[in-house]
Amino acid sequence: MRFMLMVKGTGYSEAGIKPGLEDTAALEAYRHSLLRAGVLVAAEELQPSSRGIRISHLADLEHASPALIERGPFPLEQGLVAGYTLIEVETEDEAVDWALQMPVPKSWNGFELELRRLEDNSGIVKDPKQLAMQADLADQLHMLKKG
Amino acid sequence: MFNEGFSATSGDSWVRPLLCQEALRLGRVLAEHAPLEPEVHGLVALMEIQSSRLKTRMGPSGEPILLLDQNRAQWDRLLIRRGLAALERGKQLGKSYGPYLLQAEISACHAKATAAADTNWIRIAALYEALSQVMPSPIVELNRAVAVSMAFSPVFGLQIVDALCSEPSLKEYHLLPSVRGDLLMKLGQLHEARAEFERAAAMTRNIRERELLLKRATECMRQL
Numbered sequence: 001m002r003f004m005l006m007v008k009g010t011g012y013s014e015a016g017i018k019p020g021l022e023d024t025a026a027l028e029a030y031r032h033s034l035l036r037a038g039v040l041v042a043a044e045e046l047q048p049s050s051r052g053i054r055i056s057h058l059a060d061l062e063h064a065s066p067a068l069i070e071r072g073p074f075p076l077e078q079g080l081v082a083g084y085t086l087i088e089v090e091t092e093d094e095a096v097d098w099a100l101q102m103p104v105p106k107s108w109n110g111f112e113l114e115l116r117r118l119e120d121n122s123g124i125v126k127d128p129k130q131l132a133m134q135a136d137l138a139d140q141l142h143m144l145k146k147g
Numbered sequence: 148m149f150n151e152g153f154s155a156t157s158g159d160s161w162v163r164p165l166l167c168q169e170a171l172r173l174g175r176v177l178a179e180h181a182p183l184e185p186e187v188h189g190l191v192a193l194m195e196i197q198s199s200r201l202k203t204r205m206g207p208s209g210e211p212i213l214l215l216d217q218n219r220a221q222w223d224r225l226l227i228r229r230g231l232a233a234l235e236r237g238k239q240l241g242k243s244y245g246p247y248l249l250q251a252e253i254s255a256c257h258a259k260a261t262a263a264a265d266t267n268w269i270r271i272a273a274l275y276e277a278l279s280q281v282m283p284s285p286i287v288e289l290n291r292a293v294a295v296s297m298a299f300s301p302v303f304g305l306q307i308v309d310a311l312c313s314e315p316s317l318k319e320y321h322l323l324p325s326v327r328g329d330l331l332m333k334l335g336q337l338h339e340a341r342a343e344f345e346r347a348a349a350m351t352r353n354i355r356e357r358e359l360l361l362k363r364a365t366e367c368m369r370q371l
Contacts, residue, residue, distance in 0.1 A: 128150035133286040134251075137322070139214035140293040141329050143263060146215055147297065 001117060002041065002088045005093040005102065008112040009080035012105075014048045014073065019105035029128035034087060038100065041086040049074045079114075092117070148173075153201070167198055188237030189247030195230030196254040199223040215263050227258045246282040249274055268298035271353065282311050285317055289326050301330040321350035325360060332367060341367035 008014075019027065034040035052072035058065050074080060086103070089095045099115055152166025174191040181187050197279075203217040234251050238244075253274045260266040275291035288311055296304030308327050311317055328343035341364045348360035 069353075098192070130284075130286060132150050132153070133290060134322070137286065137290050137293065140290060140297070141326065142213040143215045143266075144293055144296055144301075144329060144333060147263075 001090070001092070001095075002086060003092075003099075004116045005085040005095075005099050006016065006081050006114045006116065007083040007085075007102075008114060009049065009082040010108055010111050011076065012108045013082035013111075014076060014080070015103060016048050016050075017107070020107040023103065023105040023107055025125060027105075030101065030103055033101075034098065039087045039089050039094075040087050043083070043085040045083040046081060048072070049080050082084070082111075084092070085146075086118075149197070153197060164201055167194070169199060170194060171198060174342070183240060184237075185237040185240045185242050186245040186247045188233045188240075189245060189249070189251045191274055192233035192237060192251035193228045193254055195226050195233060196251065197256050199226035199230065199258065214257060219261060230258065231255055244277060244281070246278060249278045249281065253278075266297075268294055272298040280317075285311055285314075285320060286322070289322055292326060292330070296330055296333065301333045305330045305334070307335075320349060321347045321356075324345075324350070328360075328363060329365075332363075337367040337371050 018024070028037045031040065031043055034043075049072040050145060052074065054070040054072070054074065056070070058068065087098055089098065095115055095117075099113055100111060102112060149167055151171035152163045152168075152170060171191070171194045174187070174194050178187050178191050190332060197334055199222045200214075200217060202223070203219075203221045204212050204214075206212055211354060230251070234248070234255055237251070256267050256271050256274070262351050272291065272294040275287060275294050279287045279291055288307060291306040292307035294304075305327065308323060308330065312323055312327070317323060324343040325347035328340045331337075331340035331343060344360050344364035344367065348357045348364065351357050351360065
């Protein structure tokens with residue numbers, strides 16, 4: 001199962017203040033251990049929300065209204081994401097263990113981490129071709145049952 | 148575009164034939180622009196033949212009607228003829244068969260059978276084998292397994308499914324135990340079939356699908 005470990009934004013990340021050298025080295029070491037354990041799928045840091053763009057589509061079925069485009073910064077209280085680490089593990093406990101090991105940047109004055117499990121599709125993408133083949137399979141199975 | 152019209156994941160019923168029609172029109176245009184490309188003819192053939200069943204694959208209240216129960220007399224013969232012609236055109240280019248040409252061939256096998264019992268399953272099984280060479284995928288293998296079961300025996304179909312079961316990346320793929328259950332049930336191995344249906348039910352998040360699988364499991368129990 002895959003989990004996304006989301007590092008929530010802080011006043012520091014929003015101000016674009018990078019963790020110090022010591023913190024960066026700790027993070028590097030952490031990623032190496034994820035890599036060695038074969039659980040690391042991806043890890044990225046995001047730029048502050050001041051570089052972000054929000055698009056909202058208002059639910060107005062009567063009138064086709066254009067999408068609303070908003071530029072950052074966005075309020076910190078909204079739980080902004082400052083970075084993520086995607087891991088693939090066997091159990092939820094394992095994911096929590098890894099999350100607990102993530103080094104806390106000393107220069108950041110504390111931070112919050114959120115774990116979210118990704119939908120499992122076991123590498124099988126729901127593309128239209130796939131769906132068409134599944135329909136064929138249903139037809140064939142039906143014939144097998146009744147035949 | 149065609150698949151969206153055909154499988155209709157959403158939208159009003161009148162949109163669906165229109166989407167298919169438009170996809171078919173684009174396909175026919177493309178075939179004239181790239182007449183030397185066999186896969187274009189394959190795709191057009193596939194769409195023409197599938198379209199011939201459009202009217203018969205849905206009941207009055209919008210419920211889907213599977214191939215076996217469709218009224219074959221109502222299949223659109225003109226579209227089937229056009230499809231078979233496109234297929235022939237693609238084959239005559241003398242290149243090796245791509246996925247569309249093979250899928251069109253499979254679809255043509257059903258179109259040519261005036262009754263479901265006349266279906267040439269040996270040919271369909273061979274075509275799925277070829278398809279799995281050019282487009283390897285678990286869903287193709289599952290289709291092949293069922294076709295082989297129809298052509299020869301579910302014993303051989305089961306062997307194909309079992310080979311897939313050893314694939315670690317497919318261990319959460321609910322269609323595997325589901326198809327396995329159907330094959331075992333056909334072979335009269337009801338205890339094993341029931342276990343497979345229950346396993347498949349536990350794997351799927353789709354509530355309707357889960358209910359159907361559990362119903363199959365109880366069916367096994369009743370037949371014991």
